[in-house]
Amino acid sequence: MKFSYDExxxxxxxxxxxxxxxxxxxxxxxxxxxxxxxxxxxxHLHPVKVRKSGARFGFTWCAGGLSFFxxxxxxxxxxxxxxxxxxxxxxxxNDIVALRExxxxxxxxxLHRWGAHAMVITVWLHMFRVFMTGSYKPPREFNWVIGxxxxxxxxxxxxxxxxxxxxxxxxxxVTVGSNMARATPFLGHEGPGASLLAIGDIQLVHAxxxxxxxxxxGRFVGxxxxxxxxxxxxxxxxxxxxxxxxxxxxxxxxxGGISGPL
Amino acid sequence: xxxxxxxxxxxxxxxxxxxxxxRRKFLSWFFVAWASFIAATGGALSLVLRFMFPNVLFEPxxxxxxxxxxxYEVGLVDDRLKEKYGVWLVRVxxxxxxxSTVCTHLGCTxxxxxxxxxxxxxxxxxxxYLSGINFEGPAPRPLERFKIGLADDGQILVDKxxxxxxxxxxxxxxxxxxxx
Numbered sequence: 001m002k003f004s005y006d007e008x009x010x011x012x013x014x015x016x017x018x019x020x021x022x023x024x025x026x027x028x029x030x031x032x033x034x035x036x037x038x039x040x041x042x043x044h045l046h047p048v049k050v051r052k053s054g055a056r057f058g059f060t061w062c063a064g065g066l067s068f069f070x071x072x073x074x075x076x077x078x079x080x081x082x083x084x085x086x087x088x089x090x091x092x093x094n095d096i097v098a099l100r101e102x103x104x105x106x107x108x109x110x111l112h113r114w115g116a117h118a119m120v121i122t123v124w125l126h127m128f129r130v131f132m133t134g135s136y137k138p139p140r141e142f143n144w145v146i147g148x149x150x151x152x153x154x155x156x157x158x159x160x161x162x163x164x165x166x167x168x169x170x171x172x173x174v175t176v177g178s179n180m181a182r183a184t185p186f187l188g189h190e191g192p193g194a195s196l197l198a199i200g201d202i203q204l205v206h207a208x209x210x211x212x213x214x215x216x217x218g219r220f221v222g223x224x225x226x227x228x229x230x231x232x233x234x235x236x237x238x239x240x241x242x243x244x245x246x247x248x249x250x251x252x253x254x255x256g257g258i259s260g261p262l
Numbered sequence: 263x264x265x266x267x268x269x270x271x272x273x274x275x276x277x278x279x280x281x282x283x284x285r286r287k288f289l290s291w292f293f294v295a296w297a298s299f300i301a302a303t304g305g306a307l308s309l310v311l312r313f314m315f316p317n318v319l320f321e322p323x324x325x326x327x328x329x330x331x332x333x334y335e336v337g338l339v340d341d342r343l344k345e346k347y348g349v350w351l352v353r354v355x356x357x358x359x360x361x362s363t364v365c366t367h368l369g370c371t372x373x374x375x376x377x378x379x380x381x382x383x384x385x386x387x388x389x390x391y392l393s394g395i396n397f398e399g400p401a402p403r404p405l406e407r408f409k410i411g412l413a414d415d416g417q418i419l420v421d422k423x424x425x426x427x428x429x430x431x432x433x434x435x436x437x438x439x440x441x442x
Contacts, residue, residue, distance in 0.1 A: 098318070101318075102316050104313055105310070
């Protein structure tokens with residue numbers, strides 16, 4: 001029997017497996033073209049139309065898109081690092097050294113670290129661009145607020161990831177950084193108002209139960225801190241970031257796409 | 263709205279398309295672009311795959327020295343090497359043999375019960391005599407023995423990469439038993 005490409009194509013596209021994934025024909029009319037985008041979970045995140053100004057590099061610097069791209073590379077390289085890194089005092093530093101010395105493609109950790117620096121830079125550039133083009137103005141005020149939250153979460157991702165190598169730099173950087181939490185109003189034991197929270201001469205907010213204690217899992221940076229920062233870095237904050245990014249992108253569509261020049 | 267079933271209207275060739283061969287030529291470069299993209303992706307994926315296979319392992323070696331024969335008492339099962347190497351060294355009157363600590367049923371680790379003189383697997387109750395022969399429970403065949411011999415310095419030398427199975431008659435092999 002002679003092989004017919006058309007017959008073969010037909011047998012594939014008429015099969016139940018194919019039809020269960022692709023619910024409609026291939027771009028033969030306006031309706032199918034629109035459905036191709038709307039019924040595909042990845043395409044439907046894309047805007048239906050992009051304004052000419054939105055595609056202009058000079059206007060957007062692509063900073064938001066670059067931030068998202070760098071975030072994706074950080075997710076991938078981070079998952080790969082998790083195959084080797086153990087967040088315990090006994091292993092953490094040795095595993096970081098092993099990632100460089102014993103494991104092929106030893107640049108993986110550097111990719112993750114450079115990516116983290118790059119993401120902070122692109123997120124700042126994105127914010128700067130949005131500010132300078134006035135893109136925070138109505139109807140985009142809400143998205144600006146989400147963006148600021150995402151900026152803070154980006155900083156927290158960098159901060160929590162900083163401790164994980166468990167070397168002297170990491171230890172003291174986080175010791176110094178978390179000392180700022182002492183000065184949180186009412187919640188930190190050295191913060192303004194904390195001394196007011198007392199019953200008689202019993203302090204309600206002290207070094208053993210304030211916000212810094214909650215962050216570190218103790219009064220000093222130690223084994224509990226390493227585990228807490230690991231969970232925050234790999235699970236808690238990324239989940240929050242992904243949720244907020246989904247809202248962030250969705251609001252861009254709802255607010256009329258990438259804002260154009262005024 | 264256009265009916266999706268009806269034939270699409272014939273595209274009217276634009277002036278640009280008719281006059282400029284540059285577009286087709288430009289599109290032909292897409293082949294190069296896709297080839298580079300696939301090459302780059304494939305290269306990155308192969309590196310990621312290689313990343314999953316570390317160059318250094320922190321596992322005990324298959325071949326190891328286990329002290330001198332005099333260190334072992336006749337009739338006793340020695341648990342010293344069980345955790346690290348997965349081996350029982352058994353000293354009998356005629357010599358020594360190295361038994362694997364892997365149950366032949368589903369691969370659990372049995373325990374030597376000194377009072378009952380048997381290896382008993384905690385998972386499904388398989389029992390083995392001191393020799394390694396199975397006699398109760400679901401284990402289908404005796405425990406395996408490893409190659410055993412004496413090193414130049416008189417120490418016992420065990421090689422876990424070579425195993426001997428009783429049901430294949432391999433326990434007759436002199437390398438499976440160290441005669442003393």
